[in-house]
Amino acid sequence: MRKITAFAGLGLATALVLTGCSMAATDTPATDDTTTTVVDTVNSDGSGLRAAIQAALYDHVYLAGAAINQALADGGDLTAPKTAAAVQALDDNSVAVSKLIGSVYPDAEQPFLDSWRSHIPFFVDYTLGKVTGDQAKVDKAVSDLGAYAVSFGQLINSVVPELPAEAVQAELEAHATSLLAAIDANIAGDPSYYTLLQEAAAHMQMTATALAGGIAANKGIE
Numbered sequence: 585m586r587k588i589t590a591f592a593g594l595g596l597a598t599a600l601v602l603t604g605c606s607m608a609a610t611d612t613p614a615t616d617d618t619t620t621t622v623v624d625t626v627n628s629d630g631s632g633l634r635a636a637i638q639a640a641l642y643d644h645v646y647l648a649g650a651a652i653n654q655a656l657a658d659g660g661d662l663t664a665p666k667t668a669a670a671v672q673a674l675d676d677n678s679v680a681v682s683k684l685i686g687s688v689y690p691d692a693e694q695p696f697l698d699s700w701r702s703h704i705p706f707f708v709d710y711t712l713g714k715v716t717g718d719q720a721k722v723d724k725a726v727s728d729l730g731a732y733a734v735s736f737g738q739l740i741n742s743v744v745p746e747l748p749a750e751a752v753q754a755e756l757e758a759h760a761t762s763l764l765a766a767i768d769a770n771i772a773g774d775p776s777y778y779t780l781l782q783e784a785a786a787h788m789q790m791t792a793t794a795l796a797g798g799i800a801a802n803k804g805i806e
Contacts, residue, residue, distance in 0.1 A: 746801040
């Protein structure tokens with residue numbers, strides 16, 4: 585197990601990219617001289633929205649994994665060049681995502697960023713507790729993440745009523761659980777870390793589908 589001397593403020597950011605691609609439709613002449621509209625499900629706004637969200641969430645998982653891995657390799661020294669760069673990339677991603685959300689829901693941009701950043705210390709505390717053997721710290725971090733999932737679900741529901749708060753909560757809890765499993769493996773030096781990180785990223789497909797569906801319904805995107 586690798587030991588850490590200082591590990592505070594590591595940013596684990598996420599992204600929910602709310603952009604769409606231009607919708608295309610193909611008009612196919614029928615034999616009776618009428619025109620049948622065929623919806624392009626590959627290049628439609630709805631499929632573009634889901635793909636963009638999914639790609640961003642994939643990035644979140646892998647960037648978080650990379651930042652944690654580098655921080656552990658540097659013994660928790662967040663001023664080490666590689667760790668500092670990894671943390672900055674995560675925060676830059678979080679800011680960019682909040683701006684993309686703001687382009688669709690302007691009033692939600694800052695609340696989203698503030699809310700998402702507020703849960704960052706919980707992952708930090710969890711990792712600190714694990715590497716120092718402080719089970720109480722670990723338990724509190726898990727509890728805090730659970731409470732955050734509830735509040736974040738309520739926030740998203742207030743912006744996108746089509747997304748039930750409980751459903752958003754469940755998705756965030758699954759994301760946290762899968763990422764924490766990867767963190768555990770990384771701290772222990774277990775090679776399964778890579779498989780667990782991939783599984784955490786794969787979960788993002790379901791999250792993206794749920795989020796894109798709710799947003800599309802709210803904005804009338806086909």
